[in-house]
Amino acid sequence: MNSTILLVEDSPDDVFFMKRAFRLAGIQAELQVAEDGEKALDYLAGNGVFGRRADFPRPDIVLLDLRLPRVPGFDVLKWMREQDAFHCVPVIVLTSSKEDSDMQQAYALGANSFLVKPSDANELAAMVRALVDYWLRFNAVPSPCTEALP
């Protein structure tokens, strides 16, 4: 079964770079995009069109930006950690800078990793390759999280 990665990112540029990095790194996993925090919550909860899980599969990992319109990234993270269905889904924070306060809050809320977006396209590709390898190939999560709950 093909894995799904949910990218929560409002910048079309960063979405473009990420898609390109996926291509360059030869990643098979499907990349889904939510352009703001609210869409991310709808996607995860399966609200509206996102209820069609064939088109919008449950993500195996979430790449989460922090500065997002409508619902901030931290709120998305917090909500996920409160849901049995998403409690164990790896969340990788992907943001512009390593602010101490952001890192502390992210880890306190249950982020699995904190990454700063690279400026170099090749570096981004290498980073994406590494994180897909790690989180989708080597990392293990308990069964409640892998089951196809709503």
Added chain:
Amino acid sequence: MSGKVPSFEERVLIVAPTGNDAANAAEVLAKEGMDSRVCSDLPELCQLARSGVGTLLLTQESLTTHSLNHLALLLDEQPPWSDIPVILLASGGEATAPGLNSLRALGSSSTITVLERPLRVVTLVSAIKTGLRARRRQYQVRDLIHQRELIMGELSERAKSLEYSQRELLQAKEKISRHAEELEKTVEERTAKLRETIAQLEAFSYSISHDMRGPLRAMQQYSQILLEECRPGLSSDACHYLDRIARGAQRLDRLIQDVLTYSRVARASMPLVPINLDKLVRDILQQYPSFQPPRANVEVIQPLPVVLGHEASLTQCISNLIANAVKFVPPDRRPTVHVKTGTANGSVQVWFEDNGIGIAPENHQRIFNIFERVNSDAEFEGTGIGLSIVKKTIERMGGEVGVESELGRGSRFWIRLPTPHHEQHNTPR
């Protein structure tokens, strides 16, 4: 009473209009060493008595209705302490004479001694002495009362001035407390303003790091993608410009990161702990290929000491210093850096000696200021912030930083930090 006795107050005033009584009495008193004055009538006596008198000596003959009025007036106007002794020489067997009765009526306000004639000198003298002694006591009482009044007056003056001082003191106290309140208010206001400014600055730098770096990343990556994916269709000029765009973005990104680091260093808390410098420097050297052969030789003369510092901040400082040491070297020379230590006055000095281009003495202070640069970007790329981060950080850790250098003869940068022992020594203060 000590000193000269005022003559009038010891004087016996005598009135004896008929016969030789007056002259005789005056003679007797003079013999006894007593002062006296013979008056022609009672009105004169009363007049003299007003400026002081020891005792009055009257004969019955001197008493007429008219003269008695004068006497009554004199006795009436006496102050409470005064009771003028009066000795009356009565004619024998006529004790009920009208004059005498009238005088007795005055007895309520005066001490009257009646002596019958004929009388013996000794009786007269002793009566007069008794009168004078009584009068002396009265004058003493007068003086005491006077003194008491003086003291009371002074006391009330003092009380008044005390009251005044107290009032002034109270006013001053009120003033002080009002000032203190104002001061407290000002401090509170300033603190609130300062907090607001700091919060704004923090929001500002947060926004810079998040919102401004996005577009820069886009510039860098799009130009990179263009160069990689569309190169066959691009002229060499176009490629060159794209490269310039990418590098401009990169440079601005580094500038932003350095400014953020500087502002973080200026406000972040820095708990100090003992740090093993040997390990810290070794880790830094392993981390950067530019600090290793063949690009550079960095030699650490061990052992480096244990110092008190904040590990992450100290790592940043030493990385910056070594990066400068290997950077500011003529292109044809291989950078060689010596890291070594010296101890002085309970603090540790670490030296970073390079074989670089050196710094003219007039620039030694300037290079530690933010955005100050000695060389152009074409010669050596940089943001002009690295050394100001070092200075700010080392100072916040209670240390010092400096440089010894001459143009063309390499530089010797040093940092001085407290040692753990030194710190323990200082802690109780």
